Amino acid sequence: MWPEFAGQLTDLTGLEVGLRRTGTLLVARDDDEARELDRQIAFRESLGLRSERLRPSEARALEPAIAPTIRLALRAPDDHSVDPRAVLSALRRACELSGVELREHTPVAGIETDERGTRVTGVMLGGPDGSAGALRRAGAVLIAAGPWVQEIAGLPRHARVPVRPVKGQILRLRDPAGPGLLGGVVRFEGGYLVPRGDGRYVLGATVQERGFNLAPEVGGVYELLRDAHEVVPGVSELEIEELSVGLRPGTPDNAPAIGRGALDGLSWATGHHRNGILLAPVTAALAMATLAGEEQLTPGGEEGLLEACDPLRFAPAPVASGA
DSSP states (O other): OHHHHHHHHHHHHOOOOOOBOOOEEEEESSHHHHHHHHHHHHHHHHTTOOOEEEOHHHHHHHOTTSOTTOOEEEEETTOOBOOHHHHHHHHHHHHHHTTOOOOTTOOEEEEEEOTTSSBEEEEEEEOTTSOEEEEEEOSOEEEOOGGGGGGOBSOOGGGOOOOEEEEEEEEEEEOTTOSOSOSSEEEETTEEEEEOSSSEEEEEOOOBOOTTOOOOOHHHHHHHHHHHHHHOGGGGGSEEEEEEEEEEEEOTTSOOEEEEOSSBTEEEEEOOTTOTTTTHHHHHHHHHHHHTTOTTOOGGGOSSHHHHTOGGGGSOOOOOOOO
16 A cells, blocks of 8 residues: 555655665574575465565675675565655645644643543643643544553543553664665564665664663664674664664554544554554554444455454453352
8 A cells, every 4th residue: 555655645745755665685694584584485475475585695686785694585576665754744744735733742631531431522632731731522532642542541441452662773874975785675683774765774673671761772772783784794884873762552462453442432543563654554544444434445455454453352351240
């Protein structure tokens, strides 16, 4: 869905989102990783996805910067990449052009429900200092607050989705010599290196269970750079432009929660873990189908997407009453 989604954003806003169709090269550095790549090839083929098993020499013919010490490679020619920051800028502009009201830096203090507590009727906004603000009534509320959904008050326990923050550190690098080190995305055990096409690269990303801790940590950054250097030695010549730390929303099974909630008028779109940008178009389609009451119209005719992402799968099991 991404090419069409990116095209719609660009047509509406005039902004590019950095969509690149250069494919991905997955590399193995030892026998264990090579066996995992073979499993990946079989899995991709079972899904009808194109993949090519490459010898080290074949991988280096595609990407000469790859280290000669790799054991095996897998080429996924149909993989795409986008620039998430460019996507967000385009989405923001698209919202503005479409009449969407954006209320930035306005915390949601809580969800409002009716007297019976069975229907969501709106949201209570917090003030700039965290004090109570205005009540915004709504016939439908979609919660898409990422790892912060647990901080929104007003929902009973059975209506909540358990989401935790998963810390990730990402390095943004620049080649002073310009583009050319890599043509496409390179993935390895523990990380990935994504070229932006202008001599800049994104190296990510750590996965750490650290709660809401946003402090950069040397250990995670060291491991990223060490592993990347083993696969692409030329990384050591790049300049570090930025180290950023973010929080992913993770559910107990690390699959998203998208669709109707336990209360009337409540919908969810959260829990995407590492796949938020990847799943953005399908999440938008599923969320809109839910809000419009057209859940049977899943994207591309695929069946079972909403069932697989059902937020109600986390609802507490009912307690059986004794005879």
